[in-house]
Amino acid sequence: MSSIKKFQVTFDCAEPERLALFWCEVLGYVPAPPPSGFAAWDDYRRTRPAEERDAWFACSDPSGVGPRLYFQRVPEGKAAKNRLHLDIRVxxxxxxxxxxxxxxxxxxxxxxxxxxxxRTLYDGNDACIPMLDIEGNEFCID
Known part of the structure; x- marks a missing residue:
């Protein structure tokens, strides 16, 4: 049985590029380069049908250590608490x-x-700060 070497974390969202750029700032990640054959994302977008433009965006850890983050546009908004969230380990x-x-x-x-x-959770020894990203997804500073 082989072990998994790489994985990506996928976010359903309303505005993929905007949310990806937020997470780039949070994590020190960089936007993925445009698809092969395109010098810029705008060049790629112009080739897509209107309903497919801005449908996804990705970013990655420039060191290659962390997982790729993939953001995909979905029609529905966030309806409940995340079942999975990121902990930003500072x-x-x-x-x-x-x-x-x-x-x-x-x-x-x-x-x-x-x-x-x-809110800030602190017991005199340990601490955690639950937060929301720009689309309301929960994450923690840990």
Whole structure:
């Protein structure tokens, strides 16, 4: 039985490119290059029928370590809490006030990008900050 070497995380969304660019900023990812044979995304889009334009977008970790993120347009909006979410791990190895400060600094960086701070969970030792992305998908700063 072979092990899985690569995987991508797929987001259903209303505006694939906008959401992808948000996550590029959050994670330090880069947009995927346009499809083969096209110098720019706009060149590719012009070749697509209207209903297929802006239907998807992708981004990846420039180091090649993290998974590819794929964003696909769907007609329905978000209806319930995510069953899966991303944890943005900025406080690994930190505890107490030092951990809380690192998480709060990341929260302060993401709010101007359009993220929503839901609440701060802190018990004096461990901390987590649940947030929403620009389309209302839950994620945590951990």
């Amino acid at each position: 406080g690994t190895g930190l505890v107490g006030e030092e951990r809380l400060a690192a998480l709060e600094a990341e929260c302060a960086r993401l709010v101007p990008l359009g993220a929503v701070h839901v």
